[in-house]
Amino acid sequence: MSSFDVVIIGSGPGGYVAAIRCAQLGMKTAIIEKYSSLGGTCLNVGCIPSKALLASSHHYQELQHFADHGIEVSGDVKVNLEKMIARKQAVVDQTSGGVKYLMDKNKVEVFEGIGSFESATTVKVTKNDGSSEVIESKNIIIATGSKPSSLPFIKLDKERVITSTEALKLPEVPKHLVIIGGGVIGIELGQVYLRLGAKVSVVEYMDRIIPGMDASLSKELTKVLKKQGMKFYTSHKVKSVERAGDVVTVEAENTKGEVVSLEGDYSLVSVGRRPYTDGLNADNAGVKLTDRGQVEVNNHLQTSVSNIYAIGDVVRGAMLAHKAEEEGVLVAEILAGQKPHIDYNLIPGVVYTWPEVAAVGQTEEQLKESGVAYKSGSFPFKALGRARAGGDTDGFVKILADAKTDEVLGVHMIGARCADLIAEAVVAMEFRASAEDISRMSHAHPTFAEAIKEAAMAATDNRPLHV
Ligand code: FAD
Numbered sequence: 001m002s003s004f005d006v007v008i009i010g011s012g013p014g015g016y017v018a019a020i021r022c023a024q025l026g027m028k029t030a031i032i033e034k035y036s037s038l039g040g041t042c043l044n045v046g047c048i049p050s051k052a053l054l055a056s057s058h059h060y061q062e063l064q065h066f067a068d069h070g071i072e073v074s075g076d077v078k079v080n081l082e083k084m085i086a087r088k089q090a091v092v093d094q095t096s097g098g099v100k101y102l103m104d105k106n107k108v109e110v111f112e113g114i115g116s117f118e119s120a121t122t123v124k125v126t127k128n129d130g131s132s133e134v135i136e137s138k139n140i141i142i143a144t145g146s147k148p149s150s151l152p153f154i155k156l157d158k159e160r161v162i163t164s165t166e167a168l169k170l171p172e173v174p175k176h177l178v179i180i181g182g183g184v185i186g187i188e189l190g191q192v193y194l195r196l197g198a199k200v201s202v203v204e205y206m207d208r209i210i211p212g213m214d215a216s217l218s219k220e221l222t223k224v225l226k227k228q229g230m231k232f233y234t235s236h237k238v239k240s241v242e243r244a245g246d247v248v249t250v251e252a253e254n255t256k257g258e259v260v261s262l263e264g265d266y267s268l269v270s271v272g273r274r275p276y277t278d279g280l281n282a283d284n285a286g287v288k289l290t291d292r293g294q295v296e297v298n299n300h301l302q303t304s305v306s307n308i309y310a311i312g313d314v315v316r317g318a319m320l321a322h323k324a325e326e327e328g329v330l331v332a333e334i335l336a337g338q339k340p341h342i343d344y345n346l347i348p349g350v351v352y353t354w355p356e357v358a359a360v361g362q363t364e365e366q367l368k369e370s371g372v373a374y375k376s377g378s379f380p381f382k383a384l385g386r387a388r389a390g391g392d393t394d395g396f397v398k399i400l401a402d403a404k405t406d407e408v409l410g411v412h413m414i415g416a417r418c419a420d421l422i423a424e425a426v427v428a429m430e431f432r433a434s435a436e437d438i439s440r441m442s443h444a445h446p447t448f449a450e451a452i453k454e455a456a457m458a459a460t461d462n463r464p465l466h467v
Pocket of ligand 1: 009010011012013014015032033034039040041042043045046047048050113114115116143144145146164185276278279280311312313314319320321322323324352
């Protein structure tokens with residue numbers, strides 16, 4: 001029987017990063033993945049393919065602004081969806097190949113098959129051809145991720161009533177895509193097809209889209225997306241989803257009991273994701289799950305069994321690739337006897353629409369609810385030279401700082417390149433910077449990052465320079 005210091009089940013950003021760090025720290029490491037392509041949800045059917053399609057559709061949308069820039073395009077410009085999706089797949093294949101390279105480079109042994117516990121120290125790997133082998137390990141990390149969830153009355157046929165996985169490889173641009181759930185995944189994929197020419201309607205149970213983020217970001221994103229043509233039905237509860245041939249009818253009821261019936265040719269169900277432990281046989285090892293199906297862990301990501309850890313989407317907290325990665329590193333370092341730490345308050349959240357939406361720390365709603373006295377400073381991108389030069393003037397940066405100490409408590413932004421700009425806010429908050437600290441740092445001109453400095457100036461003595 002092969003024997004290891006650590007075996008990781010699942011090769012998503014949590015699992016493969018944990019494997020690399022364990023190997024770097026001198027552990028004999030193996031990783032088990034049931035699919036032939038490494039990288040998990042993120043690389044195969046999540047972050048990377050969705051960003052590839054967002055990039056392609058963004059290029060297409062940009063064409064509409066070429067004339068403003070004095071660029072004349074003659075002849076037809078058409079979308080070749082098949083080619084766009086093939087390009088996306090090439091990006092995925094290359095990235096997954098990169099993970100395989102990293103496993104080989106770090107001498108991590110890769111087992112292809114379904115990993116299931118035999119005991120707290122042995123895992124059976126069942127391969128596609130039905131054959132199996134049992135491997136043994138001192139420590140085991142569960143990194144089995146998540147799968148799309150649905151509503152009990154919805155029949156997902158994966159053809160017309162689809163999840164994000166199918167939305168990444170549609171055979172045609174929908175005429176009318178009805179999206180159930182206005183969270184990050186629904187809105188990002190909605191914008192892809194909106195740009196490609198689909199009518200897109202979003203039905204959301206809460207009173208606003210991207211409900212987990214600061215309300216000011218939801219408001220601005222809704223405004224911009226409405227301008228682009230997206231339709232919203234917020235505070236609407238979906239009652240039924242019926243398919244007849246190529247027509248999908250979604251019925252939803254608002255808070256006054258009025259029913260709206262939306263007829264589309266595709267409906268994307270993006271109501272969240274559920275932790276995935278099917279086939280893991282966690283019971284055989286004595287690993288406890290929570291009522292919500294997550295693997296139960298303590299602050300060190302240790303399960304109810306002391307040599308078994310769990311990370312990423314399968315445990316509590318934000319379902320984000322970079323959160324899973326941090327947890328992978330943390331567990332590897334704990335196993336090596338180190339004392340790592342993650343500040344979960346400083347895990348940024350990003351929506352990769354254009355304009356991009358990004359945030360870190362506390363929202364205004366959270367600060368109000370916890371009774372923290374705070375001050376707020378905002379700066380609009382339209383007042384920024386670089387934004388005007390590029391023609392990307394939608395959005396703003398908002399900084400929330402402690403009313404007494406001036407420590408930055410939250411940074412919320414929507415606008416061009418915010419997915420990258422948020423890193424400045426994370427660094428500042430990691431070092432417990434005050435808004436005044438940020439306002440005193442030189443930011444290159446002209447850049448989008450100047451909006452952060454100006455928002456910090458607005459938060460301290462209301463002294464922005466350019467509004
Ligand atoms: P996963 O990536 O889900 O990987 C788990 C792996 O375990 C899978 O490969 C699975 O096959 C394998 N596995 C499961 N059970 C077994 C078993 N018993 N034996 C062997 N293998 C097993 N996050 C971001 O941060 N940024 C984004 O832009 C972003 N975009 C997204 C877009 C979409 C459309 C979706 C669906 C998700 C997106 N996410 C994004 C979320 C991100 O993909 C997840 O948070 C991340 O993949 C979680 O990583 P993980 O390692 O916990 O699990």
